[in-house]
Amino acid sequence: MMLKKIIYFFLIAVFLILGCDSGKNSKLRVSKNKIDPKKPLAWGSKQEIIVMSDEDEWKITEDILKRSLEKIVVTTEEESVFQLRKVSFDGMEQFYKHRNIIFLSILDSQSDISDFVRKHLAANSFKSAQERKGGMFTAENVWANDQQVVFLIGSDLERLKQLADFYKDRLFKTFRKRWDERISANIYSRGIIPYSAFSRYPWTVQIPKHYREFRRNDENNFISYIARLKDNPDRIIGIYWEKAETKPDMIQWMLDTRDRIGYEFYEGDIYDRKKTEMTKIKLNDQINAIKMYGHWGNLELFVGGAFRGYGFWNEEQKICYFIDNYVYFPEGYKLAGLEELELIAKTFQPKKINKKQSLKQEN
Secondary structure, eight states: OHHHHHHHHHHHHHHTTOOOOSOTTOOOOOOOOSOOTTSOBOBSOTTEEEEEOOHHHHHHHHHHHHHHHSOEEESSSEEESOEEEEEOGGGHHHHTTBSEEEEEEETTOOSHHHHHHHHHSOHHHHHHHHHTTEEEEEEESSSSBSOEEEEEEESSHHHHHHHHHHTHHHHHHHHHHHHHHHHHHHHTTTOBOOGGGGTTSSEEOOOBTTOEEEEEEGGGTEEEEEEOOTTSOEEEEEEEEEEOSSOOOHHHHHHHHHHHHHHHHSTTOEEOGGGOEEEEEEETTTEEEEEEEEEEEETTTTEEEEEEEEEEEETTTTEEEEEEEEEEOTTSOOHHHHHHHHHHHTTOEEOOOOHHHHHHHHO
16 A cells, blocks of 8 residues: 555646547647657567556457457567557556557546546646546657656546547557557668669658668669668568550559569569559658558568558659568567558658740750
8 A cells, every 4th residue: 555655646736737538629638749768768679559447447348449459460470569468457557668558447446546537637637537428548758758748547447448439549549659660760860871872763752870871773773771680570662663655554553663673673573463462551641642551572582571562654654653562570570660661651742844944855
């Protein structure tokens, strides 16, 4: 009991400024800082989420939270985006500085967790939860630097279950966004390859400085970069482009182009078209592209891995682009590496055509 009281007093000041509710008219105070260097650095895997909960709250929301946060992505095996780890309030002292934490609580319960949250929520946050019989509240850097905390509160167990289901997509987006922010902060901490390196090309992209040129064939409009780090997957991003006066069938063009890239530039790499999937994606928040993903392999070298490709046609330039990302890491997980490469791909930008110069050349 003494330990719990110490925790209460130690954390009370922080909880007075908690709050971020999903309502558009919410007046809850929210910390917008992604980094707080005055606090110790949060610890733990970027993909692990601690769920601070009593047994009943966990039991009624477990399936919903796992379906939401432990989404399966197939690389060369099934990998979950996040992994949940349920912890009781007795583990608070050990886990309160973890990177990712979810609190599950009941408004009027007398349990340690609910009592803790109820006593230390800001007054307007608690009032909002009472009026709406619960809610989802988020906070950043509560006890540590680079920390994401979510509070999911219900008036009773059934209401908590309803809210877990209602907020499941927002909950996933909250932690997914923070994961991407952490990856970006890490890979760009040492800067980027200067844009002058792409002066000869009709495009630019923000390649992290620790990536090195891997394969280059200017005659056939292809260049790739690689990042290698011990105990991490090899990460390769390649860019291919070709002139096209009219927009081709992009799906067929991407399938054929991925064949060509593997054969001509990567020593005969192949992929299984039947196991390749397609979806729509935005690059640089403005380019409508098609994303393809699947497995690659090389029968001669006996190696393989996972890949993601992104294709689109730029009407102004009359150019088709294919951004080819793949990882190689036989002994470990590949999802984080693919996510890193996708964040880089999303910075891709075709250059604007200088119309005056274009007219001058035509004349």
